[in-house]
Amino acid sequence: MDITSHTHHISQQYNIELDDIKTHLAEMGGMAERQVNDAITAMIEVDLEKAEQVVHGDRKVNSMEVSIDEECVRILAKRQPAAGDLRLVIAVTKAITDLERIGDEASKIARQAIALSRDGAAPRGYVEMRHIGNHVSRMLHEALDAFARLDLDVALKVVQTDRTVDMEYSTAMREMITYMIEDPRSITRVLNIMWSLRALERIGDHARNIAQYVVYLVMGEDVRHGSIEEIEEQLGQDQEDGE
């Protein structure tokens, strides 16, 4: 079953428009990924210049959201897509909202990095930042990859990884609280790390959302609020049905 390409239309122009929104989504995704990775690097290396680049770069992510959204609305108005094409257009409008918010979170991390470059480095928390940052960055990359190739298995893996990230985040937060109690003079700087960890955790949530749109696209069902067990069950049934 070929699920990687949408229905082809007699109108060549319509095909181009549908391909375009997928391409532009991938571009916006690449930009959001770079923002996240640069923000993490700026934080860990207390790199003021990189942090300021990220804050400045958020405008580009925002303007891509607006322009892709306009493209989608134009397709809805002009082409009146049905079935799979309609699902694609809707999934793209949803995914760009998550990418825009990922950009916002990257920008928040960069602002914390700027604060730390001013107040002095935090005494702890960089190991946790790097570790959770790597996880979340990979989740985002794989969610975008799953969207581009409509790959259910990769999408499911992203949803599962989000659970791990949530647990690691809780552990890291408890450690940060312990540091603050041990050394109250470090409270402000440890808080900078805590806000950044929370931003990473939210980026993970948005990556999971994008992975869930892939499931929606492929299976035509809404799994946003379903548990992973339900998704796995659905996948199991789908695979059985398909074979």
Next chain:
Amino acid sequence: MDITSHTHHISQQYNIELDDIKTHLAEMGGMAERQVNDAITAMIEVDLEKAEQVVHGDRKVNSMEVSIDEECVRILAKRQPAAGDLRLVIAVTKAITDLERIGDEASKIARQAIALSRDGAAPRGYVEMRHIGNHVSRMLHEALDAFARLDLDVALKVVQTDRTVDMEYSTAMREMITYMIEDPRSITRVLNIMWSLRALERIGDHARNIAQYVVYLVMGEDVRHGSIEEIEEQLGQDQEDGE
């Protein structure tokens, strides 16, 4: 100029469907509002039972998002709406995403209330919670009201209030940090207040988003990333054009 009613269609059923999504959005909005108000009350009064009701009630908000989203997709597929109707359907799909996230934030506040009912009340921060909570709760109410009546003036007021809330939030956060430094034993409990304040601030952001969709609906322009000055300018021009 009557902007409060959408175009009427020959198909009576289509009119009913468009009215339905507006009604359901208002219902979901009312539910999100109650969740926010109950979460704030649970926090301030350290009311465990109310907090647990809010956490439990979030499912209902989530399932309303899914069902309204399905209604919108069905209208897009079946009615292929144009112009103002298309904008309405798209604005509703966006607004329900914000309402769902408002529900999530209310649920986070309720979880902090549960933690406080376990660890003992925080030493400070309730005045700030109540003050910012009142502001944000009113913003949400007015944003929903502006959506129901497509009232540009009310929508603009909401956007402006969000600036005030952001400033009050920053001030409150600085105060909380001071409390933690003064009394490190209270760190965990003050953090519960800080997470709740942050959740309130995000609820304010979502209410502002909803207000901006009203501007989009009425004016047909994307103002999500525009500054308030641009919106005011657009409003000024629009009013001049209309008169």
